[in-house]
Amino acid sequence: MTPDYAAILATIHAEVQPLLSEGKVASYIPQLSTVAVDQFGMALYCLDGSTYEVGAAQQKFSLQSITKLFALALAFSREGDAIWARVGREPSGNPFNSLVQLEYERGKPRNPFINAGALVMTDILSTRFVQSDVAVLQFARSIAAEAGIDFDLTVAQSERETAHRNYAIAHLMKDFGNLHNPVSTVIDSYCRQCSISMTCAELAKAGSFLAQHGTVPWSGLQILDRSSAKRLNALMLTCGTYDAAGDFAYRVGLPAKSGVGGGILALVPGELAVAVWSPGLDATGNSLAGTYALERFTTLTARSIF
Ligand code: GLU
Numbered sequence: 001m002t003p004d005y006a007a008i009l010a011t012i013h014a015e016v017q018p019l020l021s022e023g024k025v026a027s028y029i030p031q032l033s034t035v036a037v038d039q040f041g042m043a044l045y046c047l048d049g050s051t052y053e054v055g056a057a058q059q060k061f062s063l064q065s066i067t068k069l070f071a072l073a074l075a076f077s078r079e080g081d082a083i084w085a086r087v088g089r090e091p092s093g094n095p096f097n098s099l100v101q102l103e104y105e106r107g108k109p110r111n112p113f114i115n116a117g118a119l120v121m122t123d124i125l126s127t128r129f130v131q132s133d134v135a136v137l138q139f140a141r142s143i144a145a146e147a148g149i150d151f152d153l154t155v156a157q158s159e160r161e162t163a164h165r166n167y168a169i170a171h172l173m174k175d176f177g178n179l180h181n182p183v184s185t186v187i188d189s190y191c192r193q194c195s196i197s198m199t200c201a202e203l204a205k206a207g208s209f210l211a212q213h214g215t216v217p218w219s220g221l222q223i224l225d226r227s228s229a230k231r232l233n234a235l236m237l238t239c240g241t242y243d244a245a246g247d248f249a250y251r252v253g254l255p256a257k258s259g260v261g262g263g264i265l266a267l268v269p270g271e272l273a274v275a276v277w278s279p280g281l282d283a284t285g286n287s288l289a290g291t292y293a294l295e296r297f298t299t300l301t302a303r304s305i306f
Pocket residue numbers: 063064065066096097115159166191194258259260261
């Protein structure tokens with residue numbers, strides 16, 4: 001039986017209100033710290049085309065690390081298993097921007113969702129496309145069917161000015177031979193890619209091809225074959241929510257990708273994509289109210305992959 005999604009979203013919206021002041025907006029990218037913390041939006045895109053939303057679901061926010069999922073999907077769709085020669089598929093157990101492991105693992109990042117791995121994806125796309133960030137933007141526009149999706153160049157500039165750690169990661173990988181393009185090209189493209197903004201409604205629609213086993217539900221366009229989509233879902237489950245992927249799987253039970261802008265995209269394979277946004281983060285960098293909202297969503301709908 002289909003759950004009463006409208007009623008469930010309304011319940012969740014009421015339940016998260018006390019949490020909205022508890023998280024902290026990301027401040028290491030200065031422009032992100034200007035966002036008011038007490039905001040919340042949530043949207044569903046069901047594979048039958050029905051949509052539901054609550055709160056600030058039409059408010060644009062900075063996708064940040066969620067764009068790593070789109071970059072990975074694009075690179076995987078073009079390069080296939082060749083990407084695994086340059087990036088692993090294991091959780092790192094370290095902060096997303098850590099350099100420590102990269103040194104003793106000789107420049108091969110643990111997975112495509114930590115910054116080092118995402119920079120390798122940007123490098124792969126930079127070799128294939130004139131501008132990798134524009135390729136990711138066009139990909140995002142096409143899977144969301146929204147031509148208005150764009151970079152937030154103020155956020156991109158703010159990140160580039162403070163990207164010391166990402167420069168360090170990129171230089172280290174360059175030294176190990178795992179970055180083929182100039183460091184400045186890769187960092188510039190990566191910062192613009194991370195600045196792509198979407199609403200929850202757009203993000204749920206954009207992610208729905210991963211819920212429909214690699215095929216865009218409304219157009220029938222196959223982005224990934226079924227097996228590849230399964231693999232990306234598996235990576236989201238094990239590596240998609242920073243160091244908290246184990247706890248997130250325990251609490252929510254869905255493959256998901258989060259970003260420091262406060263967004264989370266989660267998938268119920270075969271049924272729907274759900275996007276949630278609340279900019280206050282918990283200590284692990286995931287949206288505090290967003291994680292709680294997804295936990296309540298899977299509890300109230302009895303939907304999970306387990
Ligand atoms: N652009 C951010 C960075 O590289 C993305 C971080 C995130 O959302 O996890 O630090």
